[in-house]
Structure formats: C-alpha cells, structure tokens
Amino acid sequence: MDEGDRPERASLAVTEVLSADTSGFARVVSPRPFAFPDDHGPHPSYRTEWWYYTGNLSAPTGRRFGYQFTVFRTALSPPEPDSLHDATWSTRQLFMAHFALSDVDDDAFYAFERFSRGAGGLAGAEASPYHVWLEDWDVAGQTADSVRLRARADGPPSVSVNLSLRRLKPVVPQGEGGLDRKGPEPGNASYYYSMTRMVTEGTVTVDADSFEVAGLSWLDREWSTSALGPDQIGWDWFSLQLDDGRDLMFYRLRQTDGTASPYSNGVVVASDGAVRRLEVEDVELEPLRYWESPATGARYPVEWAVRVPSLSIDLRIAPVLDRQELNHTVTYWEGAVDVDGSHTGRGYVEMTGYSEAVDVHRGG
Numbered sequence: 001m002d003e004g005d006r007p008e009r010a011s012l013a014v015t016e017v018l019s020a021d022t023s024g025f026a027r028v029v030s031p032r033p034f035a036f037p038d039d040h041g042p043h044p045s046y047r048t049e050w051w052y053y054t055g056n057l058s059a060p061t062g063r064r065f066g067y068q069f070t071v072f073r074t075a076l077s078p079p080e081p082d083s084l085h086d087a088t089w090s091t092r093q094l095f096m097a098h099f100a101l102s103d104v105d106d107d108a109f110y111a112f113e114r115f116s117r118g119a120g121g122l123a124g125a126e127a128s129p130y131h132v133w134l135e136d137w138d139v140a141g142q143t144a145d146s147v148r149l150r151a152r153a154d155g156p157p158s159v160s161v162n163l164s165l166r167r168l169k170p171v172v173p174q175g176e177g178g179l180d181r182k183g184p185e186p187g188n189a190s191y192y193y194s195m196t197r198m199v200t201e202g203t204v205t206v207d208a209d210s211f212e213v214a215g216l217s218w219l220d221r222e223w224s225t226s227a228l229g230p231d232q233i234g235w236d237w238f239s240l241q242l243d244d245g246r247d248l249m250f251y252r253l254r255q256t257d258g259t260a261s262p263y264s265n266g267v268v269v270a271s272d273g274a275v276r277r278l279e280v281e282d283v284e285l286e287p288l289r290y291w292e293s294p295a296t297g298a299r300y301p302v303e304w305a306v307r308v309p310s311l312s313i314d315l316r317i318a319p320v321l322d323r324q325e326l327n328h329t330v331t332y333w334e335g336a337v338d339v340d341g342s343h344t345g346r347g348y349v350e351m352t353g354y355s356e357a358v359d360v361h362r363g364g
C-alpha cells in the first residue's frame with residue numbers, strides 16, 4: 001500500500017520507544033571490543049536492537065530504486081534464563097520489520113510493516129550462520145559479510161527484492177570504539193557499528209515487472225537499553241556513499257529547544273577503510289527545503305546542505321522522492337537521496353521526531 005493511502009493508526013513517539021523503563025536490563029556504560037561473529041547476532045539482555053539495511057540500486061536501463069529493510073528486536077520484560085531462540089510460544093522478545101521501496105521512475109513509494117513474537121521460528125536472529133528474519137522477510141549468509149536479502153509484500157502492487165550484498169570495507173565501530181554516547185546520563189548510549197559500503201546486485205520486482213539491478217547498500221547495527229535523554233526529541237541521520245570512494249555518516253540529535261546535542265557525531269570512511277571521526281563542531285547542517293506530509297502533517301527538511309569545512313566537503317542532499325515517510329507504529333522519514341556539490345554520490349537520510357513535534361503542537 002502506498003503510504004499516502006494508509007488509514008490513521010496509533011503511533012508511538014521515538015522518545016517513548018528509546019526512553020522506556022530500563023529496570024532489569026543491561027546498560028551500555030563502558031566500551032568493549034566487538035566480537036564477531038557473535039555481535040552480528042542478538043543481544044537479549046538489552047532492551048532494543050536493530051539490523052538496518054538501506055541501498056540505492058539501478059537497472060541497466062537506468063531505472064532507479066531505493067530500498068530499506070530493517071528488523072527491530074524489543075524485549076517486553078527484563079531477561080531471565082530463558083533463551084531468545086526458545087522454540088515454545090512463551091517469549092519476551094517482540095520483532096518488528098519494515099520494508100520500503102522507492103520506485104523513482106514511477107514516482108511511487110511503498111512501505112510495509114510486520115510484527116511477530118521471537119518464538120516458534122516466526123522471527124529471530126542468529127550469529128553463525130548469520131540469519132535475521134521475520135516470517136519470510138530475511139537476510140542470511142554463512143557470515144554477515146556476504147548475505148542474501150529477501151522481502152516480498154503484497155499490495156497492490158506486489159513488491160519484492162531478492163538481493164546479494166557483499167562488504168567492501170572493514171566494519172566501522174561508531175563512537176568511542178563502538179560505544180556511541182547519546183547524552184551525559186550513564187547508560188544513554190548504544191553499541192553501534194556499520195558496514196558502510198556493500199556491493200549489491202539482484203532483482204527488484206513490482207507486480208509483473210522484474211528488474212536486474214546493481215548498486216551499493218549500507219548496514220547499521222545498534223543495541224542498547226536507553227539511548228535518548230529527556231531533552232531529546234529525535235535525530236537527522238545521513239549515510240552518504242560518495243563517488244570518490246569515501247563514505248560519510250553523521251547524525252544530529254535534536255534537542256527539544258531545536259538545537260543540536262553536543263553528542264551528535266559521525267565518521268568519514270576513506271576508500272581504503274581508514275576512519276576519521278566527526279564531532280558536532282566539525283559538521284554544518286542547513287535545511288534548504290521542507291515537505292509537509294499529507295498523511296501526518298509532519299514537516300520534514302527534505303533537502304540539506306552538509307558541510308565538513310576541514311575536509312573541503314560541501315554537499316547538497318536532495319531526495320529522489322519527497323514522500324518517503326513511513327507512517328507505521330513509529331512514524332519517520334527514511335529515503336533515498338542524491339548527493340551533489342563538491343562531491344557526487346548517493347545515500348539515505350532518516351529523520352525522526354517530526355511527527356511527535358506536530359502532535360505536541362496540536363496538543364495531542
């Protein structure tokens with residue numbers, strides 16, 4: 001179903017999801033080295049985690065697509081000695097998945113959501129062999145470095161992707177060696193790593209039309225128990241793959257007064273995998289154009305200037321489609337973008353907390 005045609009539904013604020021009761025859960029309080037393949041798999045002692053794939057794809061004819069495939073795990077209560085992989089119907093683990101496709105040439109955006117309990121084989125995550133799934137939406141491989149990603153949703157129209165992804169650069173620990181602080185409070189942090197450039201090929205299908213496609217994907221992995229403070233309303237996240245071989249990630253945590261949190265940060269990853277950390281003072285973000293969602297009334301800054309003066313980076317970010325809002329249990333804008341200016345490329349932008357701001361303004 002096209003997101004603009006969705007009926008009204010109950011929606012949770014991002015701050016509700018990431019700032020709920022933390023009693024009994026593990027907290028992210030100190031750096032620790034990542035251990036692979038284990039850390040590609042689940043971390044059930046923490047309340048929340050996600051596996052987040054996005055990518056830009058093109059067919060030989062020039063037909064352009066963007067896709068998002070995300071699996072979220074949420075623990076409904078603190079852990080006990082039971083297993084995340086318990087084959088019974090009793091489980092504390094809830095899985096949610098989002099699948100979205102931007103069909104640029106057809107000026108269409110399709111977004112879907114599923115839920116399932118983490119039991120009975122309906123949904124789950126495994127480290128070795130790597131497998132993350134919710135029903136028949138899944139990403140799997142002998143390792144997380146080379147995987148097959150598959151998702152299909154019935155519309156109309158029916159939409160599916162069947163893609164092979166292979167990592168081209170080393171895994172990038174975000175923040176302080178993988179511990180990414182979101183605020184000064186102990187535990188308001190996540191363990192966070194990225195695969196910033198994954199060569200991708202496969203098939204995109206819209207109804208009876210199938211397209212052989214190729215391009216680049218990006219994986220973000222985070223797990224935490226509480227990642228937002230009481231003065232934070234959302235974030236603007238940029239993952240940009242430049243044509244010169246570099247990748248740029250930066251997120252701005254937005255505070256309730258509209259300013260950027262000093263804990264906003266990011267990285268530039270060189271073509272050889274070398275990483276340069278970006279602090280909040282290193283990056284200038286300027287909204288250039290806004291789009292108002294007819295479905296939610298949220299007003300998103302869909303075009304941006306992104307500048308890193310110390311690296312002579314001055315970019316203009318424009319969406320391939322304005323209406324790439326996912327109006328689901330959590331409402332947010334997540335979409336494919338083009339990069340122009342001092343460098344060219346493609347990427348994805350995520351913006352959260354804008355629909356919550358509308359609700360607050362309306363007294364909702």
